[in-house]
Amino acid sequence: MKNMIAIFQKQIKDTLKNKSVLVQFLIFPVMSIIMECSIHIEGMPEHFFANMFAAMYVGMAPLVAMSAIISEEKEKNTLRVLFMSNVKPTEYLAGVGSYIWVICMLGGCVIGISGGYKGAVLLSFLVIVGAGILVSMLIGAAIGTSSKNQMAATSLTVPVMVVFSFLPMLSMFNESIEKIAKITYSQQVSILINGMGKSGVNLENVVIISCNLLAAAVLFGYAYKKSGMT
DSSP states (O other): OHHHHHHHHHHHHHHHHOHHHHHHHHHHHHHHHHHHHHOOOTTOOTTHHHHHHHHHHHHHHHHHHHHHHHHHHHHTTHHHHHHHTTOOHHHHHHHHHHHHHHHHHHHHHHHHHHTTOOHHHHHHHHHHHHHHHHHHHHHHHHHHHHOSSHHHHHHHHHHHHHHHHHHHHHTTTOHHHHHHHTTSHHHHHHHHHHTTTTSOOOHHHHHHHHHHHHHHHHHHHHHHHHHTOO
16 A cells, blocks of 8 residues: 555556656646636536546546556566565556546536536546546556556557547537447547436446446456466
């Protein structure tokens, strides 16, 4: 636990220095605040920008941050130094993972509040966002652990991030894309958020998100073993 807390604290300091990672946590919460406060169009659905940016945030921020942090520390041999200092790989990954999850949940909270969500509805919003963040983190961890350096990780992260973050937005304007996007966790997050107060969670939502989570966990497990971190 001490090692995990130390890793958590280390990541806070590193993020303040690493602007490319910091911006991932800030861009969508800031955009949500600006859009929700400044744009009001007649006939526009309630919470439109908050809901849209929440799904995009889930598909981008945790995935990019997790991949960037792990791959950068592998490239700079920081991981080797940590492991030689009696920090276990599981402790490191748990420390980094908990840090990213907490920071992303704070960003999700900002997006939810900017959209006018309060009380139990805000809590439901955060539960949905939290589930999506977990899947993204596992995908990002799989990319980070399997990549030799940060450049290799970025080349894999960008197309994956674009797919999961932009599909929910594109599916709003194209039925064909919507049918394809339906099998992704980020689209299910979007569906659940937009359905809050109108329709509850159904079996399809749970099954698809669970399958995405399982697939991401298997992918991460394979990358973790192959990386030699065990």
